[in-house]
Amino acid sequence: MKLFDVMFGRPLASDEAHSAQISPAVGIPIFGLDGLTSAAYGPEAAMTLLIPLGIWGVQHYLLPIFGLILTLLTILYFSYRQTIVAYPNGGGSFTVASENLGDRAGLFAAAALMIDYVLTAAVGISAGVTALVSAFQETKYGPQLHQHQMGMCLVILAAIALVNMRGVKETGFVFLVPTILFVGTLLTTIGVGVFEALSTHGHPIAHSMPPPPVDNPTTKLAGWLLLYLLLKAFSSGCAAMTGVEAVSNGVTAFKEPRSKNANITLTVIIGILIILLFGLSYVARAYGVTAMDPNATTYQSVLSIEVAAVFGRQWFYFLTMGSVLAALSFSANTAFADFPRMARAIAGKDYLPHVFLLRGRRLLFSHGIYALTGLTALILIIFRGVTDSLIPLYAIGAFLAFTLSQAGMVMHWHKTMDAPHRLIKMFVNGLGATATGVTLCVLLFSKFLEGAWVTALLVPILIWLMMAVKRHYTRVRAETIDPTPLRLTGLEPPIVVIPMANWDKVTEKAMRFGMLMSPMVKVVHVDSDDSDTLGKVWEEMVLIPVRASHMAEPELVTVKSSFRTILSPLMDYVLKLEEDFPGRKIAVLLPELVVRHWWENLLHGQRVQLLKLLLLLKGNQRIVVVNIPWYL
């Protein structure tokens, strides 16, 4: 068990619970990496749509689009601050929506978020691996790496899962380094880029020239076509906002005062994200960077072009790109930090299996980690680790959850606060709900055929499944709940049935136990070869001593079996007995040989195990199975 402890950490007692709680600094990588790393692909996602407009498009529309996205982000920031204060025990969309808008809305949010977390993990890992593969594309290892893309994704997934099974606190430190590197290198790039741009009056000289924009940019577009194009660019850019939900969902992981610490973390994350998004857009515009067609043979990401333009392709370029790769891979961790907590909240309302409620040996909700790992692996295998196929499914879930959560908060203030004070709070969350709701419609409209339909289909399926789980638990509770005291009337000894092949110590033990339990003992002997070995010794071995003790005589029942099967004649006998004696309990005593070594089991029939299973499956309330073990 030593190696196991080294890999997964020693088990933690329940009263060590506080030690798994975290400070705001540690919270940033844990809950923020997902949001922060979206800066690496958000601007590019929008700029790709602006390619047809050439350099003119970037000059005119990039900053307005990101202005809009950052406004939306700011609205969300204030909305979520209020949520974190209102729900110090974890204010995930599921909790907020179900408490304020009813269970259906909560399920809606839950389904959306479950999809989104799995996609966060899958996209993070696959984007990291894809970037790594692209970086080495021109070396001789390129094609080989490309072949093993899915394998690498699964190895990284396994590593992340392992780290998370040790616990959140350790996870925080492990993930701190890539976060610092990612944020640090990008902020440096932005700082130097902005300084160069300002000191040259908006015309900095690139150290490495950006690739030229498209030859014939479409500068004249019909008004509504241009609007549609800008809407699509905006929609894609919204991928930069996924991950904002994370902090509010994970409030319970923070040290006391939880809400305050969580809000500090949220503020830092959103602040850095705004600087990164705005800064990268500004630098792109200043250096005249346009996105490249992802299918082009000379393709480079916008981030790569920008960093190369500001610094040239020297060591800092490679450090930055390396940090981006690391941070992207690690960003999957946000999902691992949050999914188990959300699953627990949903399971607490009976909509998911109750195993998600159990804390594991490291005080984590281990089953949530297993489930997320399994689902992510499934997604990675289905999509063979290719990010491009995953992106259109993404963000829909997040914005659906945003909208439901903010709408729920509006109801929350309406219910819990008085008229004059609540107005400002309701306005903030209402603005958030409206903004994200409209964005959701735009997303669905502009990305439906490209993959959003998968999410649109999965959400109702998940809701249906969760409702089925709830129905099951409700039924079980209804059928087993018992507010009445113990009834002690009608206690009648059961009919004891003992299957017996021959007379030995094992069956004698069963007989002794059976005689003790009830005066009505039936010994069943299945005879498949007319040898009747048991009948010959029955009188001498059993009846004579029983008569001498003046106890009730057990009955020997011999059942013929023409097909050499033992189990079905036995089952038939038990079921017939149950029919003949309505109201009586039947105790089937199964003598069982317990061997010392596992391989010895191969030398003995597994009939007793099969019979147990059969009795359980075909049996009913009145049939009880008693195992009489015999240890060799």
Add this chain to the structure above:
Amino acid sequence: MKLFDVMFGRPLASDEAHSAQISPAVGIPIFGLDGLTSAAYGPEAAMTLLIPLGIWGVQHYLLPIFGLILTLLTILYFSYRQTIVAYPNGGGSFTVASENLGDRAGLFAAAALMIDYVLTAAVGISAGVTALVSAFQETKYGPQLHQHQMGMCLVILAAIALVNMRGVKETGFVFLVPTILFVGTLLTTIGVGVFEALSTHGHPIAHSMPPPPVDNPTTKLAGWLLLYLLLKAFSSGCAAMTGVEAVSNGVTAFKEPRSKNANITLTVIIGILIILLFGLSYVARAYGVTAMDPNATTYQSVLSIEVAAVFGRQWFYFLTMGSVLAALSFSANTAFADFPRMARAIAGKDYLPHVFLLRGRRLLFSHGIYALTGLTALILIIFRGVTDSLIPLYAIGAFLAFTLSQAGMVMHWHKTMDAPHRLIKMFVNGLGATATGVTLCVLLFSKFLEGAWVTALLVPILIWLMMAVKRHYTRVRAETIDPTPLRLTGLEPPIVVIPMANWDKVTEKAMRFGMLMSPMVKVVHVDSDDSDTLGKVWEEMVLIPVRASHMAEPELVTVKSSFRTILSPLMDYVLKLEEDFPGRKIAVLLPELVVRHWWENLLHGQRVQLLKLLLLLKGNQRIVVVNIPWYL
């Protein structure tokens, strides 16, 4: 179950046993295919060793070598006739050796034969597939077929196993066609070849010229080197004799009179085999055929060269080669017909698991078929379906068994018959034992390094395993045998332990059963979160009604669990109880929820199952487990 019945046949009742017994005609393909098909590779195996001697070697030594082999075969034939008469209930080497030479000798024979049967199946299948692949080698499908060689072997193995699970009689008819084709085409080839040779005074004209012999044949060899070469050629040629054992082992499968029918079958098989071996050698010599180096790019088998020489490459050539392929693949069936019967005989003496004693739904010893299928698959996978690697392991086992069996028969006659009559019988079997014993030494000497060592190593390992199995059964019997009548003294009610999480209908049912079983009931509540839900209702739900009925009060035991585990505190409590009350039985009552659909099990913890397992593994003679099922 309909499809199942179509595939495996309807189940047969025990009194239908005679319907699975066979006539001599049906017996030939079943027990003879292995022996007969060895004519396809036996001569070639010997001739390959004669390559260095060129055409001269074939002319001078081929007929003498096969004269020796056929003499050996004739001796074996008479030996085995006597065995079949003496052992009408199946006179496999195991039976004969263990009855007459003691258990050790029997085990020796059993181990040798088990290896040989598995190799028979593996070699037959792989030789068939290899031949098929070679035939298509020059077409565009060749390389593809070659890649899937092992896969094809496994598919054929599965098909043979399936046919055998239906039963022996049907198997006979299925295998009749390839046997008739194989024997018919080869006899025709020999007939035409011999006629041409005689009518041209020993100088027939080949329709398709055999490839030329080696350029510089070594006609002058030192005497002892030549002897060694001829011994090796003889050893390899002995592969043609494997499979002779089959009939004597399977006597019980024949119609009455068993021995007579079995002997008719044996006579026909050996007769045909002698004609085939001698005929093929004669034709090879007459047409000046020499073997080719198996690694040559233009390699053809001797059989292919002969048939082509006699008929040319027209339709009859392809028919003959096709029959050879089919018969080789099907020859694996001999092992399937015999292995299960032998395994039953060994299991009957406790040296193999007793499952081999059970007749399956089609009155066959199904487990023998499963075991042979599994082992053959393993061998095919290890050797990747390549015949060449298997051949040197082969034949050792068969000759070891021959020797032991014949030696056993000598003892048999010595013990059972009077002096004057027994002499001739003892002489026949003694001659057989001596001849096969000497051959075995030659085989081991000349093939040891090429693979015979594997067999030489496996035999003692198998013997050791079988002795371990026997020891186990002997120990179990010694520990459980009970020739004394039922003891009814000291019957004291057990201490009842009921694990309980909360008060509901399921636990109430367990309580009612527990109160019935014993006045000493201990309810164990594992408390991991200090909520003590059960303690709050205990008085009202349990104690008040119990006091009202004037019964013994059950005790509520609350156990703290700091690591949130439920099972280990429970186990600890039960084991401590067992220590505190020496001599008392402890009945652990486990209330268990039985769901309607399998997937509902995912929604409930599997703690009860785990606890059952733990109680079984860590428990002892005095702990009994009672399952109280609750059906939803």
